[in-house]
Amino acid sequence: MGVDISSVGVRKSEERASRLGVKARFQVGDLRTCRLRHRVDVVLCSGALNNIPRRIRAARSEHFKASTAPGGINAMNADVPKPYIPPYSKNPYATPFRSGELLGYYGDREILDSRQVEFMSTASGVPYRKAMDMVVARKPRPGAH
Numbered sequence: 001m002g003v004d005i006s007s008v009g010v011r012k013s014e015e016r017a018s019r020l021g022v023k024a025r026f027q028v029g030d031l032r033t034c035r036l037r038h039r040v041d042v043v044l045c046s047g048a049l050n051n052i053p054r055r056i057r058a059a060r061s062e063h064f065k066a067s068t069a070p071g072g073i074n075a076m077n078a079d080v081p082k083p084y085i086p087p088y089s090k091n092p093y094a095t096p097f098r099s100g101e102l103l104g105y106y107g108d109r110e111i112l113d114s115r116q117v118e119f120m121s122t123a124s125g126v127p128y129r130k131a132m133d134m135v136v137a138r139k140p141r142p143g144a145h
């Protein structure tokens with residue numbers, strides 16, 4: 001199940017999944033408040049975490065981690081501002097992550113990958129440079145060290 005706060009985002013996701021032959025369901029939902037009712041194997045959040053206000057990010061991370069099955073993965077990324085990259089986003093609700101902030105929410109997880117990446121994004125149709133922190137973390141299975 002995938003969520004996006006906008007029905008346009010949901011439609012885009014449905015179209016992309018169908019183009020790729022991936023069976024997936026999407027619905028309008030708010031990352032700031034949504035509750036996962038069942039444990040899942042993977043929580044993936046790309047390009048949207050910045051829309052969660054900083055004061056509730058720790059609580060939201062705890063919810064996503066608690067909703068992940070043992071052995072399951074969280075794959076997350078977030079925009080991180082750089083002094084040498086002109087800000088692009090005009091979204092008034094987006095708050096940048098501090099460098100390393102994302103990894104900080106996963107101190108109690110096995111980190112499979114953590115890095116900062118810089119690239120040209122073409123998501124909006126106009127290419128622009130951006131930097132992101134990304135983390136792939138695994139929830140340990142009980143008894144595993």
Ligand SMILES: C[S@@+](CC[C@H](N)C(=O)[O-])C[C@H]1O[C@@H](n2cnc3c(N)ncnc32)[C@H](O)[C@@H]1O
Pocket residue numbers: 003004005006009029030031032045046047048051052123
């Ligand atoms: C940069 S796009 C990334 C879209 C998609 N996740 C991807 O990786 O291609 C950011 C998306 O976050 C969505 N968004 C913004 N605020 C949100 C919120 N509070 N809850 C869920 N989605 C939100 C926007 O509608 C937009 O589709």
